[in-house]
Amino acid sequence: MSHFGRSGPPDIKDTYSLLVLNISFRTTADDLFPLFDRYGKVVDVFIPRDRRSGESRGFAFVRYKYADEAQKAVERLDGRNVDGRNIMVQFAKYGPNAERIHKGRIVEAIPKTRGRSRSRSPRPRYRDSNRERDYRRRSRSRSRGRYESDRYNDRERDYRRRSRSASPDYSRGRGRDDRRSRSVSYDSASPARRSPSPERSLTPRRTPPSSPEKGSHGERSPPSKSASPLARRTGSRSPSSRSLNED
DNA sequence: GTTGAGCGTT
Numbered sequence: 170m171s172h173f174g175r176s177g178p179p180d181i182k183d184t185y186s187l188l189v190l191n192i193s194f195r196t197t198a199d200d201l202f203p204l205f206d207r208y209g210k211v212v213d214v215f216i217p218r219d220r221r222s223g224e225s226r227g228f229a230f231v232r233y234k235y236a237d238e239a240q241k242a243v244e245r246l247d248g249r250n251v252d253g254r255n256i257m258v259q260f261a262k263y264g265p266n267a268e269r270i271h272k273g274r275i276v277e278a279i280p281k282t283r284g285r286s287r288s289r290s291p292r293p294r295y296r297d298s299n300r301e302r303d304y305r306r307r308s309r310s311r312s313r314g315r316y317e318s319d320r321y322n323d324r325e326r327d328y329r330r331r332s333r334s335a336s337p338d339y340s341r342g343r344g345r346d347d348r349r350s351r352s353v354s355y356d357s358a359s360p361a362r363r364s365p366s367p368e369r370s371l372t373p374r375r376t377p378p379s380s381p382e383k384g385s386h387g388e389r390s391p392p393s394k395s396a397s398p399l400a401r402r403t404g405s406r407s408p409s410s411r412s413l414n415e416d
Numbered sequence: 417g418t419t420g421a422g423c424g425t426t
Contacts, residue, residue: 186423186424188422188423188424190420190421190422190423191420191421191422194418194419194420213425215424215425216424216425217423217424217425218425226422226424227419227420227421227422228421228422228423228424229424230423230424230425254420259423261423261424262423263423263424
């Protein structure tokens with residue numbers, strides 16, 4: 170009865186999809202179906218939901234059989250209060266190269282000026298917020314208060330970090346030194362080199378029975394400084410292999 | 417239990 174989108178899209182070739190935005194997170198396709206079906210023949214109602222949580226993303230797709238009915242529904246249901254929220258209904262596009270819709274009529278487009286529209290260009294109003302929008306797309310936003318809190322925290326941390334450096338000049342010099350140090354350090358990039366693999370001789374099982382707590386206590390993070398390549402070479406054969414062998 | 421710009425499943 171009310172199980173849309175269970176077997177995939179029915180027939181998009183003869184259906185017109187409407188995008189319903191601003192719907193409540195609790196609104197389901199079953200709730201939208203009767204509402205939209207009142208204005209026309211609805212062949213499918215689909216509400217994308219999260220794969221991990223399974224919650225609604227806040228928008229739905231309603232497929233109409235006829236464009237004129239869909240058009241009517243758009244004007245009729247657009248701005249309607251559903252589940253306590255003011256929904257927004259508009260024609261949906263399928264993909265970046267989706268057909269363009271013009272007042273209920275589907276105009277085959279992607280015109281010749283592909284990508285070069287001098288007249289109209291739906292460029293985003295926000296220029297510096299583009300990054301934020303992208304982030305929000307793959308990850309549903311939660312609450313704005315939290316963001317502010319996080320931002321504040323970051324700021325505080327930055328301030329503290331800056332405080333540490335008394336003289337920027339010194340910092341710069343040190344950075345250069347570090348770079349040079351790294352050059353020598355890269356030697357450790359190939360620790361095993363051509364050394365025979367004793368580990369292979371060992372039981373090809375998972376990580377040897379070594380307590381992580383105990384082990385980490387002894388060699389947590391060897392300081393990059395004061396580490397001879399020789400000394401490192403000898404002791405780097407152990408932590409080199411860890412979970413390479415998996416069953 | 418929360419949130420709020422956008423374009424989707426086989």
